[in-house]
Amino acid sequence: MKNNRQTLVTRFEEKLIAKLENENIIITTDNFNFINKYYDVVNKQNKLNNITVYYDGALTSIRFLETWKHIPLVLYVNSIGSHRMFFHLMPILRQMNVRIFLSNQTPQNFVDLQIMASLGICSGIYFSTTKMDWNKFADLQTYAIYSKNKHAAVEPFNFILSNYKRESRLDFNTVYYNDPQKFLHLNAEGQIALNADDLKAGKFVLENISLIDSLPDNQDYIKETTKWQQHFLDKTHCAECLAWRICLGKFVETIDDQKSCANTMTELLDGVEHHQQRLQNQQNNQNQQKNRR
Amino acid sequence: MANILLTQKCVRSCPYCFAKQHMSDSAPDDTLSWENLLYIVDFFDASNEKHFSLLGGEPFLHPNFLDILLYLRERKFRTNVFTSGVMSNKMFDEAIRELQHFTPMQLSFVVNVNDPKKTPFSELETVRRFLKAFGHFTSLSFNVYRKDADMDFLIQYINEFGLKRHIRLGLAHPIPGLKNTHIPPSGLREMAQNLISHIPQLNANHISLGFDCGMPMCIFTDQEMGQLYKNAKGQLKFTCGPAVDVGPDMSVWTCFPLSNYKKTSIYDFDNVHEIRKYYQQIMAEGRKEIAGIFEQCDDCEHLKNNLCSGGCFAHIVSKFYNEPENIRKFKEVKNEK
Numbered sequence: 001m002k003n004n005r006q007t008l009v010t011r012f013e014e015k016l017i018a019k020l021e022n023e024n025i026i027i028t029t030d031n032f033n034f035i036n037k038y039y040d041v042v043n044k045q046n047k048l049n050n051i052t053v054y055y056d057g058a059l060t061s062i063r064f065l066e067t068w069k070h071i072p073l074v075l076y077v078n079s080i081g082s083h084r085m086f087f088h089l090m091p092i093l094r095q096m097n098v099r100i101f102l103s104n105q106t107p108q109n110f111v112d113l114q115i116m117a118s119l120g121i122c123s124g125i126y127f128s129t130t131k132m133d134w135n136k137f138a139d140l141q142t143y144a145i146y147s148k149n150k151h152a153a154v155e156p157f158n159f160i161l162s163n164y165k166r167e168s169r170l171d172f173n174t175v176y177y178n179d180p181q182k183f184l185h186l187n188a189e190g191q192i193a194l195n196a197d198d199l200k201a202g203k204f205v206l207e208n209i210s211l212i213d214s215l216p217d218n219q220d221y222i223k224e225t226t227k228w229q230q231h232f233l234d235k236t237h238c239a240e241c242l243a244w245r246i247c248l249g250k251f252v253e254t255i256d257d258q259k260s261c262a263n264t265m266t267e268l269l270d271g272v273e274h275h276q277q278r279l280q281n282q283q284n285n286q287n288q289q290k291n292r293r
Numbered sequence: 294m295a296n297i298l299l300t301q302k303c304v305r306s307c308p309y310c311f312a313k314q315h316m317s318d319s320a321p322d323d324t325l326s327w328e329n330l331l332y333i334v335d336f337f338d339a340s341n342e343k344h345f346s347l348l349g350g351e352p353f354l355h356p357n358f359l360d361i362l363l364y365l366r367e368r369k370f371r372t373n374v375f376t377s378g379v380m381s382n383k384m385f386d387e388a389i390r391e392l393q394h395f396t397p398m399q400l401s402f403v404v405n406v407n408d409p410k411k412t413p414f415s416e417l418e419t420v421r422r423f424l425k426a427f428g429h430f431t432s433l434s435f436n437v438y439r440k441d442a443d444m445d446f447l448i449q450y451i452n453e454f455g456l457k458r459h460i461r462l463g464l465a466h467p468i469p470g471l472k473n474t475h476i477p478p479s480g481l482r483e484m485a486q487n488l489i490s491h492i493p494q495l496n497a498n499h500i501s502l503g504f505d506c507g508m509p510m511c512i513f514t515d516q517e518m519g520q521l522y523k524n525a526k527g528q529l530k531f532t533c534g535p536a537v538d539v540g541p542d543m544s545v546w547t548c549f550p551l552s553n554y555k556k557t558s559i560y561d562f563d564n565v566h567e568i569r570k571y572y573q574q575i576m577a578e579g580r581k582e583i584a585g586i587f588e589q590c591d592d593c594e595h596l597k598n599n600l601c602s603g604g605c606f607a608h609i610v611s612k613f614y615n616e617p618e619n620i621r622k623f624k625e626v627k628n629e630k
Contacts, residue, residue, distance in 0.1 A: 084391070087363035111327045118331055119367050139328065148339035 005212070007049050009177050009196075010186040012038050019190065020046050020209065026177065027051045032062065039071045050074050050099075052177075059100060060085035064092045073098045076126055078105070080112045093121055101155070103128040110136035114143045117151040124155025126176060130253045134260035138267060145271040157268070160246055164272045169228070169245045180224055184212075194224045237262070243269045294373065295537040295565055296346045297333055299355040300324045304379045305416070307407060308474040309438035309465030324355050325541040333539055333559065334368055340564035344371035346403075348538070353380040359391045366399050375434070378404045378423030379416055389426055402431040403461060409446050424454040432457040434505075438465035438474045440483040444491045448498050458498070462488070463505035466550040469610040478509075478586045478608060485512040492520045501525050506548070507533040507605030509586060510595055531595075533602035535572030537565060547572040550607035576606050583609045 007024040010016065012034065017025070023046045027038045035051055042048040050072035055062065058081030079102060080086045099122040102109040109125070110133065116123040125140065144157035156172035164170050177183040178195040185199040186192055192206040193199035205220045206212065215221050231239045231249045238249035243265030251261040301323050303310075325333075337345055352358055352374055365372045380388070392400065404424065409417055424431060433447050433456060447460055464484075465475040476484050488502075495502060502525055510531040513521060521529055535547040539559055545568055546556045555575050562568045584590040585603015595601045 083357065083360040084363060087360065087367060090367050111331075114331050115327065115364065118335070119364075143331070147335055149335040 006180070006182055006184045007177075008186055008209070009052075009183050011188065012041075013188040014041060016186065016188060016190050017042055017046065022046065023209075024049050026183070028054065030054050030056070035065075035071060035073070036067055048072070052076065058082075060089060064089065064096065066092070069095050069097070071097065074101070075099070076101045076103075078103055079109055080116070083112075083115075086112075086115075090119060098122070099124065099153075099155070101126045104132055104137070105129050107133050107136045110140045113140055113154055117143070117154045118147075118149070120152045122152045122155075124153075124158075124175060127250075130251075132251065132254050132261070134254075134264050138264045141264070141268050141271065145268075145275055160268070160272055161275055164246060164276065166273070166276075169248060171228075171248055172246065173250070180215075180221060184215075194221060242266045245269070246272065294344060294346055295337070295342070295539065296348045296375075297330075298325065298348050298350070298538060298540045299352045299358065299361070300350045300541065302354045303350040303377075304354070305351075305377055305407075307436070309436055310473060323541045325361075327357070329541065329543055330361060330364070332543070334365070334370065336559060337370075337565060338368070340566060342565055343369060344373070346373040346375055348375045351377055351379065353384055353388070358384075359387055362395070362400065363391065366395065371399060371401075373401045373403060375403050375405060376423075377416075378402075378406075378420040380419065380423070385419075385422065385426070392427070392430075395430070397430055400430055402427055403434045404431050405434045405436065406447070406450065407436075408443055410443070421454075424450060424456065428454040428456050432459045432461060434461040434463060436463040436465050437484060437488070438476060440476060440480050441487055442484070444488075445494070448494060448500060451500055452498065458500045459503060460495075460500060461503050461505055462508075464507055464605065466507055466605045466607045467611045468550050469554070469607060478604065481509065481512040481604075485517065489513070489517045489520060492524055496524055501528070503528060504530050506530070506536065507602070507607075509590075509604040510601035511587065511589070511593070531601040532599070533576075533604065533606050535569050535576065537568050537572070547576070547606075550605065551610060554610060579606060579609055583612055585609070 005024070007026055008020070009026045009028060012027050012029060025042050025046050026049045027042060029038070029051065030053065032053060032055075035053075038051050039048055048071075052074040054076045055078075057077065058079050059075065059077045060081030062075070062077075073096060075098060077100065080100075100116060101124045102113055104110075104125050104127050113123045113125060125137075140154065141157055143151075144154040145161065156175045159172050159175045160170060171179055173179050173195075174182050176196075177185070178197075180194040184192050184194070185196055186209070187199060187202075187204070190208045191204040192209065192212070193204050198204070203220075205218050206215065228248045231244075231252075236249065236252055237255055237259070238244060238247070238252050241247065241262045243262060246269055247261075247265045251265070254261050337343070347361070349355075353376055355361065362372060362374075404420070406420060412420075431454075433450060435442075435444065435447055444460075450456060451458060451460075464481075465473065467473065467475050492502075502521065508531055510518070518529075538546050538548060538552070540546075543559045544556050545559050545562075546552045547554065555572070557571070559568070562571070580603070585593065585596060585601075586605070586608040587603070590596055590603035593601070593603065596603050
């Protein structure tokens with residue numbers, strides 16, 4: 001696969017896939033019928049990163065097939081559905097290479113993400129509404145960071161925990177493929193957009209993948225990758241927020257009188273730093289023990 | 294084994310109920326939430342205890358009861374459920390459907406039964422229905438609150454429904470500051486004689502007895518102890534220690550009769566061993582004042598050797614509860630939390 005190149009995110013288009021070679025590819029779809037075909041076709045001359053299914057329904061209404069076991073799947077669903085049916089799905093879910101995202105639309109989803117993670121299913125929250133239940137979000141992040149027990153990863157907290165560096169900012173939009181330094185979005189003709197919204201709006205920065213080497217000098221690309229600076233130019237609340245480094249103003253539309261988002265994200269930052277300190281201490285202890293020997 | 298309360302609602306009103314104080318202090322619609330359940334399961338998992346009992350009220354009244362059992366099975370917890378066996382037809386049908394793939398290693402029921410002669414017919418019918426359906430998961434529990442308790446029906450139930458051949462025998466304990474029906478220390482010897490009179494029949498049916506906490510050893514003669522020892526295959530217990538109960542609101546206490554004595558919160562501890570240690574210390578302090586429920590407990594060798602705890606700690610708390618100074622202290626403790 002091509003090194004240091006963005007992963008390409010596209011809907012399945014056989015002719016387009018045939019034109020690509022040695023690319024890392026994510027197929028997006030809303031249809032479960034052709035999962036196996038996507039896997040086989042993409043892997044002929046490219047590498048399938050995963051198939052991401054955006055499904056407007058509950059997890060428990062999906063008929064999981066044994067033939068999907070070897071296919072990396074990412075599912076965006078509205079909810080898990082009935083708990084009972086979900087628990088009955090567990091034997092097959094455990095065998096799948098799957099990450100399940102639930103929307104932030106209902107408070108129950110935040111709890112269900114904990115249930116999934118506690119049962120070893122990788123999961124995450126996605127933001128489909130600006131009406132955020134910050135208390136539930138805080139509960140989920142507490143679980144993701146401080147839980148007494150081992151559990152599967154919960155995004156975006158897992159991404160933040162794994163990638164945070166004290167001296168630099170971190171964009172967790174990577175989790176949702178909306179980071180043009182890591183992901184590019186292609187339409188059926190191979191035109192390239194910087195994120196999912198631009199793709200939807202037909203706003204393209206390159207006509208095809210052969211022009212990708214010119215991307216770093218592309219003005220739209222530069223603007224997109226530096227748009228965080230606008231918060232400082234506009235002096236928004238986010239520019240003063242302690243948690244700026246891990247949030248980059250993503251929740252500016254949700255800011256309320258209590259600054260719930262700032263409080264929650266600052267707690268998250270504290271948690272991440274605490275987590276890293278703990279890892280550092282463990283490392284130090286191990287090194288000390290080695291030296292003693 | 295620790296106990297997790299799923300709900301405060303109960304379908305019965307047993308005269309000896311030692312959860313009375315707790316129930317009267319709690320909102321009846323207070324049920325364990327998924328968030329709290331997840332915390333509790335993680336808490337026990339982190340304490341290396343992969344088993345606990347689910348209690349109520351009546352656990353089957355929790356709106357997510359069957360889902361909770363399915364979840365605990367996925368977490369590889371062994372779950373014991375204390376139930377009356379009384380439930381709606383709808384719940385019974387669902388339970389039959391959902392629990393058929395559980396094994397007795399994953400799930401067990403302890404059905405607390407009362408004397409059928411004193412039980413309403415409709416209740417009796419639903420209990421019998423439950424025992425018939427879930428007999429292979431079930432052992433019986435019987436709380437003795439009368440000196441002349443009839444136990445023949447327990448043997449009959451075990452034989453009729455193929456239940457586990459073991460009876461968990463509890464003593465109804467007093468609730469400090471409240472009235473419930475229980476046998477006072479002076480009546481325990483008579484109760485013991487009645488109990489021993491059932492041993493030959495229990496032996497003939499290969500049914501063993503096991504004591505719940507707080508049964509004093511000295512209410513049995515040495516000869517009777519021998520009979521009990523043989524019946525229970527040596528598994529006899531005359532101790533009283535913290536059981537650890539966790540409520541839907543995450544409050545923690547040592548056992549139902551003492552639900553208002555030094556109640557605290559699960560969040561104050563890192564693991565379940567810390568909770569036990571906390572209540573063990575409290576009970577040890579109390580027993581320094583009064584060793585046991587009988588005067589002779591003060592000099593008892595068996596108590597010193599930890600073979601017997603000298604009866605239920607609730608009797609001890611009850612003894613000093615009515616002293617004005619202690620009422621004040623007790624109320625302070627109650628209000629602390």
